[in-house]
Amino acid sequence: MQTDIDPRSLIGRKAFDRDGHRIGTVDEVYLDDATGVPEWAALRTGLFGRDAFVPLEPSRVAADGLHVPYPKALIKDAPNLGVGRHLSPEQELRLYRHYDLDLPSAPSPGRDVGAVADGD
Template sequence: MQTDIDPRSLIGRKAFDRNGSKLGTVDEVYLDDATGVPEWAAIRTGLFSRDAFVPLEPSELVEGTLHVPYERSLIKDAPDFGVGRHLSPEQELQLYHHYGISLTDDTPPPSDHDFGHIAGD
């Protein structure tokens, strides 16, 4: 993800999958507590649907829209943790596993109650 983008500016932007299919609108952005880097986007997938968590690395901001390198079906099947609260380290590990992302080392994320806080909080 482009690191010079204010994560709050992502909120409200349209999001598209790897094939260019519209996913929905970015509802919230979650930051890594240790680095402050935007890590997850919660994308509202429809009027009466839920928010789906999508990793922001290696997503791209293209002409004002967020493009994520995952298929729509994978995103819609992501674990549902609700939005507006912190992601626990266990929830984040479930998301990493769902998207096939391996951590850089074998150490789980720190047990910090504020891990994965929402941008702007």
Template structure:
């Protein structure tokens, strides 16, 4: 999905599964802690239903302004329920990635790490 979109513009948009079945309406957007890019959307699946979290990375905005999520509606509705309005912990995100069968990229190495050399090493 475009990472330059303002997450506030996603709220209120309709979301559809990969077959075109309506999932619901986007309630909230969760940003990646490290990059600030939109990472997850909480979709209200009905008037008295809970919100289902969907990953934004394999999803796409279509011309009519809706979000197309490349998963079946049943898988989306069965996603772990963490409630909305709170921060997603790394463990909760991991559960969601596993639920959707998505790979997690390994975290980047810490900045300014010189592998193979130590600060006090001497060439003898």
């Protein structure tokens, strides 16, 4: 993802899967505590508003919203981790595995990921 984007500007934007289908709306953006880099987005999906986490890298931001390079089914099957609090290293590891991403260096307390929400 472009690191010069203000993570708050993503909140409320539409999100699309790799085929261009709308999958939801960005509800929260999670920053790496150590670097401050936006790392994950929680998307409000479906009729009942379940949140699904998606990685912001290799996603891209465009004028119409956030484009996530994964199929809708994979995104909707992401681990249900709850929103509004830090992701623990273990939760983040589950997400890396779910999306088959290269694992970061060994998790540490500095790797916890904090949320940025629209009223923070």
